[in-house]
Amino acid sequence: MERAIPTQYSQSDKKDAGASSELNGLFDGMMRKPGRPGQASQAPAGESTSQTSSCSVMESWREERTRSVEDNEISLPSLAAAYTSILRGLGEDPQRQGLLKTPWRAATAMQFFTKGYQEKIIDVLNDAIFDEDHDEMVIVKDIDMFSMCEHHLVPIFGRVHIGYLPNKRVLGLSKLARIVEIYSRRLQVQERLTKQIAVAITEALKPAGVGVVIEATHMCMVMRGVQKMNSKTVTSTMLGVFREDPKTRDEFLTLIRS
Numbered sequence: 001m002e003r004a005i006p007t008q009y010s011q012s013d014k015k016d017a018g019a020s021s022e023l024n025g026l027f028d029g030m031m032r033k034p035g036r037p038g039q040a041s042q043a044p045a046g047e048s049t050s051q052t053s054s055c056s057v058m059e060s061w062r063e064e065r066t067r068s069v070e071d072n073e074i075s076l077p078s079l080a081a082a083y084t085s086i087l088r089g090l091g092e093d094p095q096r097q098g099l100l101k102t103p104w105r106a107a108t109a110m111q112f113f114t115k116g117y118q119e120k121i122i123d124v125l126n127d128a129i130f131d132e133d134h135d136e137m138v139i140v141k142d143i144d145m146f147s148m149c150e151h152h153l154v155p156i157f158g159r160v161h162i163g164y165l166p167n168k169r170v171l172g173l174s175k176l177a178r179i180v181e182i183y184s185r186r187l188q189v190q191e192r193l194t195k196q197i198a199v200a201i202t203e204a205l206k207p208a209g210v211g212v213v214i215e216a217t218h219m220c221m222v223m224r225g226v227q228k229m230n231s232k233t234v235t236s237t238m239l240g241v242f243r244e245d246p247k248t249r250d251e252f253l254t255l256i257r258s
């Protein structure tokens, strides 16, 4: 995930050619979903298995909440104890006055940085999908994003640009930012984050196409390693007409730069 040179639109250029058929698969998978009462918050196990085989990112949609508020309370003491060990391991004195409360603060902060584990996409989408005959591209750009690199546990931050071409269904605009929030507040790699956002929108809306571009700074690159202060990593996922039709893709890319 670390790149000295920003890679632009690498995924749309050379990623697996099977993705458009994956998209159709996604549509099928989604169409079965809303009709069935009682399954809004829990996907049957068999379904998630079949999705996983076609693309590992699909499971994200069906991922259950992995952490609850109660879990946070229960795990806080052990998390704090772990931070005390870290302080000792760094050669510090955890009893030093300035550090006395640091393990608890750090543990609480880390739980906040990863609060996306406490939420599910399906909860966000409830009551936010509207039938609408709008068939022009919808773009929300410059969505602030704060995440944590899963390799170094240091921040990744940047901006997310999302576009989709509706197919009779639109999503409340603020919900796009909420989807970004849920996936970014987890341990991540930028490539996966990009794809998870695009897949969630695809599954929720069955649009004609989705484009997601993330420009981000990785503190693990900036503060260590190559120490390139201004390097940005750019990733993109293009699905449906955003992948198949260069004109649609170009329109999206032009609009997010304007």
Ligand SMILES: [Zn+2]
Pocket (backbone or CB within 6 Å): 149, 150, 151, 152, 153, 218, 220, 221
């Ligand atoms: Zn890293």
